[in-house]
Amino acid sequence: MGTWVRSIAEILIGGIEAGSVYILIAAGLSLLYGVTKIFNYSYGSLLTLGGYFAWVLIFNFAGIHYGIGIVVVLPVMFFLGMGIEKLIVFPLRRKAEWELNVVIATLGLALIFNSLILVVFGPLTKTLPPLIEGNMKIGGCILSNYRWAVLGITIAVMIILWIFLTKTKLGMAMRAVAQDSVGGHIVGINTHRLFGYTFGISTVLAGLGGIFLGSTYFLSPEGGWLFFVKAFIIVALGGIGSLQGALIAAIILGVIESSVCFLIGAVWVTPAWFLVLIIILIIRPKGLFGIR
Amino acid sequence: MVWRPLDKKNLVFIMGIGILLCILPTFVRSGFILHIFIMTFILSAVVAAWDLIVGYAGIFSFGQIAFFTIGAYGSAITSMQFGISPWIGIILGGISAAVVGLIIGIPCLKLKGLYVALVTFTLHLSLTAFIYLGKPIGTGGSHSLTGIPALQIGSYVFTIMNRVPIYYAALALSSVVIFVVYKIIHSSFGMAFTALRDAENFSKSIGINAYKYKIIVFGISSMLAGIMGGFYSHYVGLISHNLVGLDLIILLLVALIIGGLGRFPGSVVATYIIVFLNEYLRPLEEYRAIILGIIVIASIILLPGGIGDGIKILANKLTKKIGVKQEAQ
Amino acid sequence: MLEIKNLSTYYDEFRAISDISLTVEDGEFIAIIGPNGHGKSTFLKTICGLLRPKTGSVLFAGKEVVGLPTYKIVEMGLVYVAEERHLFPEMTVLENLTLGAYNSCARKFQAENMEFVFNLFPRLRERKKQVVSTLSGGESRMVAIGRGLMSNAKAIAIDEPSFGLAPNLRIDVFNRIKEINKKGITIILVEQTVAEAMHLIDRFYLMEDGKIVFQGNEKEALSSEHVKQAFLGI
Secondary structure, three states: OHHHHHHHHHHHHHHHHHHHHHHHHHHHHHHHHHHHOOOOOOHHHHHHHHHHHHHHHHHHOOOOOHHHHHHHHHHHHHHHHHHHHHHHHHHHHOOOOHHHHHHHHHHHHHHHHHHHHHHHHOOOOEOOOOOOOOEEEEOOEEEEHHHHHHHHHHHHHHHHHHHHHHHOHHHHHHHHHHHOHHHHHHOOOOHHHHHHHHHHHHHHHHHHHHHHHHHHOOEOOOOHHHHHHHHHHHHHHHOOOOHHHHHHHHHHHHHHHHHHHHHOOHHHHHHHHHHHHHHHHHHOOOOOOOOO | OOOOOOOHHHHHHHHHHHHHHHHHHHHOOOHHHHHHHHHHHHHHHHHHHHHHHHHHOOOOOOOHHHHHHHHHHHHHHHHHHHOOOHHHHHHHHHHHHHHHHHHHHHHHOOOOHHHHHHHHHHHHHHHHHHHHHOHHHOOOOOOOEOOOOOOEEOOEEOOOOOHHHHHHHHHHHHHHHHHHHHHHHHOHHHHHHHHHHHOHHHHHHOOOOHHHHHHHHHHHHHHHHHHHHHHHHHHHOOEOHHHHOOHHHHHHHHHHHHHOOOOOOHHHHHHHHHHHHHHHHHHHOOHHHHHHHHHHHHHHHHOOOHHHHHHHHHHHHHHHHHOOOOOOO | OEEEEEEEEEEOOEEEEEEEEEEEOOOOEEEEEOOOOOOHHHHHHHHOOOOOOOEEEEEEOOEEOOOOOHHHHHHHOEEEEOOOOOOOOOOEHHHHHHHHOOOHHHHHOHHHHHHHHHHHOHHHHHOOOOEHHHOOHHHHHHHHHHHHHHOOOOEEEEEOOOOOOOHHHHHHHHHHHHHHHHOOOEEEEEEOOOHHHHHHOOEEEEEEOOEEEEEEOHHHHHHOHHHHHHHHOO
16 A cells, blocks of 8 residues: 555656646747747757756856756847847748748757757757755655756746736737737737747746756757657647646646656656647547647 | 739749659769658658648648658568559558548648647657557557568569669659649639638638648648558568657748748758758757757748749749740739 | 828739729828728728738828828827727726827827826726737727727728627717818828718728728718718618
8 A cells, every 4th residue: 555655646746747847838838839829849959958048057167056047048049039029930930831941940949959069069968967966755755856957947937927927018919919819919019029929938948948958857859849749749738829728738747747757667758748739639639628 | 912823934833843854864873862852752742631621621630750651661561461462552651641541631721720739749749659569460560661572573572782773663653643742732622621721711602611621631641641650661671660750840840831831832942951951960960959949939030921922933933034934923 | 191092902812902092191181982892901000000001102291101101100190999909908998098109200299198097097097007819899999999099190091890799889989980080180081981980080981892982072972872881871
């Protein structure tokens, strides 16, 4: 009996740990697609880039604490995101077939980013050190302090995001444009600038998620693709347009991943995600809380 | 913008190229160069079938290489485990790819484009895991699958010792496949798609059922990709999960894009260019992908119609120079 | 206030409005009537910046507006109230109205404009916290008009506000629009018929096939059989 409970507890905790990092990258993607209706194929590369930037800061400037590294990387990611929107997305949006063209252009960008990473850092994987060392013991399970820190930071970031979206004018404008973009024009929102900010925020979330993923797992030049797909499956399950949906879905899928890994084996994890996706699309394409 | 079908002068141009390709082995002896041409034939057929669904039917699929690989493994396994002739194996490979395509397509094609993109991309990424897991049925697991029987006609075996016969076989097969794609594009079937693509609401109002057509085209395209995959596996004799790594799909994606979506035969021509470019860039290693990425972005911003449009413009300019009268359209 | 010259807007090859020229003075209440699908909405969307014309010019308060993004035109004081409303469905009445005051000039006057809107449409005050997707057709139209008012506009272009409403509600809508006009705000109204409200409106235009075929006041309108039929919906 005791081992049963222990196993379930381990699965749940593992799931929440995995889920908490997924929350960040899912939120970034959900926000971006919800507001701009743009599918940014370089999202995976951006999250990897965030991780590598942090790596550069920590290992090349010895003595920089990990936390400071994060704080420096985030604004860089923000401006990178805005830059992408301005230079690549904006010129394309005015022409026909922009949806497809933006997908292609961001794909091209992903190629460039991934190969730049390969050129600069080499093909071997790298890991980031954990934020906090040490473990805790609760009822027979060993939990690392680091995972708690990640969970804590994620919750804090989500709260900040929530306050931003509901209490600030810009945040409300983002939600408004996500719900009706023509309405956004009608009330005089400068959607060009708004898209820039949205890209920026989305990239920050990606970068932060990438940093955490880098210390939880590892960094590799092409590793971003898998996380990109996972982020999207989470958004699909949660429902496009719903940030709360994405958060809940992240936890659910984190737990599913943890269970599959624990009960069946790590090899089955990717097929499991694929299966979940097909099932969602067959049973409930709108997702759990989808608006459209 | 309406894309007019190929007219007579373009066809003459293509005939010319075809003849050149046929006589090529008489003055090219290098096995290596012949190999590149063979790969180009195979891959251009895959890309043509891909253009059919992305450029014409408007389905953002990333599954083409996955289907290619399913066909490759399907064909290899059936001939190795069950001793079936490779020719039949190729067809079985095509069918298994089509079956997977339909299983995925039926739920997804009802939904918005980005879902298809996501599902097919996920399929591509998870295929490696499926190959590992498929060890019991003969996929070779994490190792390459070797010893795939070569094609043979009667007692003649198409080995890689002499690449010339397989060169012609590849040229013939890919020409057939590309011809099939061409025929579909210009059938009433294909016209319905162009109508759907250019004027969706109008077409729906006169009763064209997009979903049914999409399913059919998706199935056909995956089958064609699977067939080329099967042929590939019997040609090289060795396949591994690297097929669904990232190199091949990125390469063909670039070809598809710079060829111009829905501008047949732009993507075919682009494949030739890209495959050869890729070989020349090989010494540059990692910088290769950066260059490809820049090509993609530059092409989509500067010339969204790709090489397909470029050919059209060029062909028009040439015929004007020679003073050939424009055929009444 | 508004000077429109030779305006033509196309949808691909199809010319929706051709060579429209008209002028609206400060504080006027004008109406553009005409059958459905003949270009009235296209016209409004073009002058408010939601569509780009192929030829022509639109001068608002002396400045050329063609080619400007919508938000700049809103800042200048010209606002569009759409037939489809385009409200933010998951947000409350209050949030929708607050967003109407998004542009910087409007924020200063947010409180007074909000008060005016609630006085004009008391029903909305009751339903302040209600999510907009749950409102009735008439109520959501009120929110759309209210939202337009919140931008502190000097001129409002309203697209078929009374469509599908019962006759007594239609009169109500026109009366309230007249209230807005009394405040000094220029109104450009587009409708299929205005039988109930002809006495409220200063000048009329009739648009058919994307062209202006008549312009004049109430008396002139009623003296032409053809125009009378169009306006009164007979």
